[in-house]
Amino acid sequence: MSDQESTIQQGDLTDKEIRKSLKKAERNHRVKAFLLVTPLIIFVLFTFIFPLGSMLHRSISSPTLTQYMPDVARVMQDWDYEGIPDDEIFKTVAAALVETRKNKTIGRVANRLNSEQSGLRSLMTGSARKLQKYQGQDFKTYMIELDDKWSDMETWGAFKVLSNSYTMTHYLAALDLEYGPDGSVQARPEAQRIYIDNLLKTLKLSLIVTVLCIILGYPLAYYLSVLPQSKSSLLMILVLLPFWTSLLVRTSSWMVMLQSKGVVNSVLIKLGLIIEPLELIYNQIGTVVAMTHILLPFLILPAYSVMKSISPDYMRAARSLGAKPANAFFKVYFPQSVPGLSAGAVLVFILSIGYYITPALVGGRTGQMISNMIAYHMQTSLNWGLGAALAGTLLFVVLALYALYNRVVGSSELKLG
């Protein structure tokens, strides 16, 4: 700023020169501001964005066949579902089977193929063992004799799908779809469809939690906003304390309360309302109750801060002009409170869609959501490609919702506490 001012004060500069030096000063400011942010950008790129990108890459990459059986991958790329392949391809496959059996990589290829089409693992390992001793030249006849799966279009379809280093199969699997024997996309057999159901269940539970938060949170936020400051900030502590309390603490206290011998059941039995303890935990009820409790402050806080800014005069005016109380509320007050309410509601919905900890602990078998499915594939089944595709799907849903949230509130309105 200062050097630019001093140049201007010299007086006899042309318009052009002034503009030039102004531009230069502005550029300096821009560079300075950018330099301040640069270390953090680098840090976030390294610890967050690259990892995220490499996981998304994993969801479409399929290197197994091209890596361990490059010849097979090459010949299968030319094959176009025109019927059982010719002897040349069989020969290539046979050679690859024998070779990968020798260098002990056959297991990886077999596992990968098996995830496309079950039964292929035993086909691969079994045939490889026999082919080792085969002296003849008629590979096609011999292999089909060994196992007639070699004459199935599904088998070759699986090879074809993996012949490229990039594939959509993980995403198709995440949406309960697969490539059919003729290479077209089709629905999976009914018994194998789980992911769409799981996604729908996740959306359903999130919606229930959001609606419950609205029902419980809106009136409370309203009540707090009309109370005098001294009273409301006292009661606000009851909202903020759970907000600041560890997630695991709140989840564990719901585990304690909802157990069959827990506090809720004991109280209900003592009151004579029930005889047998209710099953309140390790199912969807447990998930919904605990998540509603955990996410409720996220609805109350933005709703409250908007309601606080609504002047009571509007309602008084509406009433004095003859509106019935309910009418005045819904026509005058409610529309003004919608920004806060919708901000809170979208926030609760976004957060609950990606919830992992609480469903994992209190959800039992039926209360699991998409995050738990992702964790299962990442940690237990080790089907990383599918896990990554599920994560990509979840990420897409969340980002779409966030874009919506941004349009509703604007990210600058993001407030904490």
Next chain:
Amino acid sequence: MSLPIHASGFEKINYYGLRVFAGLVLFFLIVPILVIMPLSFNAEPFFTFTEGMLKLDPEAYSLRWYRDIFESDSWILSIKNSFIIGIFATILAVSLGTLAAVGLSSRYMPFKGIIMGLLISPMIVPVIISAASMYFFFSKVHLAQTYIGLIMAHAVLGIPFVIITVTATLVGFDTNLYKASLSLGASPTQTFFKVTFPLVRPGIISGALFAFATSFDEVVVVLFVAGTEQRTIPREMWSGMREQLSPTILAVATLLILMSIALLLTIEVLRRRNEKIRGVVNQN
């Protein structure tokens, strides 16, 4: 809110109905936290109030679960780890985050929207996705199962909070104060430490508290990225809750609740002080 004199019967019902409903919701919010505290003093390994407890019989209460915590090596280790990782992650997040926030609140900052989105993204992406991504990437670069890896991961999760709180304080920052200080002969460094920093401090501290709380409460990334040596309190609680819920967990939970109360009070005091400073500034 008091009831106006002209209130009709319908409004009276509404008014009292609202009060009762609000009371019940507040009860729902606070009860799980209140229940867990006395139960942590239960002499029996039960998760409900025993007859003795209800009669306030001192025999029915005990500190045995608290003793359990401090006699167990794994709990001690996890407490140590939680503080080490939390403190270093906070330092990293706050130092990088504050610098960036200063840059971001400059009106000359280019690509502000995109960069803000990038820096806030760790808060929006579901944590299971972040954790799984970090697990694969950190394994590749030998950061998995190390303290440094975990500190970096927790710092990146805490950064959005620092950015949001610090930029919020900077947005209301009156640049005339800065100019006045310079014009009265203070050097830029002096101005920063004597004028800018004291005004931004509440934002930095509450950002730091958010970042610390994020790390202190984080378990999913720990599950994926940490080894057995880096087990933290939430990680220890997680395995306790998955296997066999023991009353020791309730004792730990109670201690954590006390910590959150302290945290909440600090944030509240800071907020009030911030408002007060702002108020004085605005009057001038």
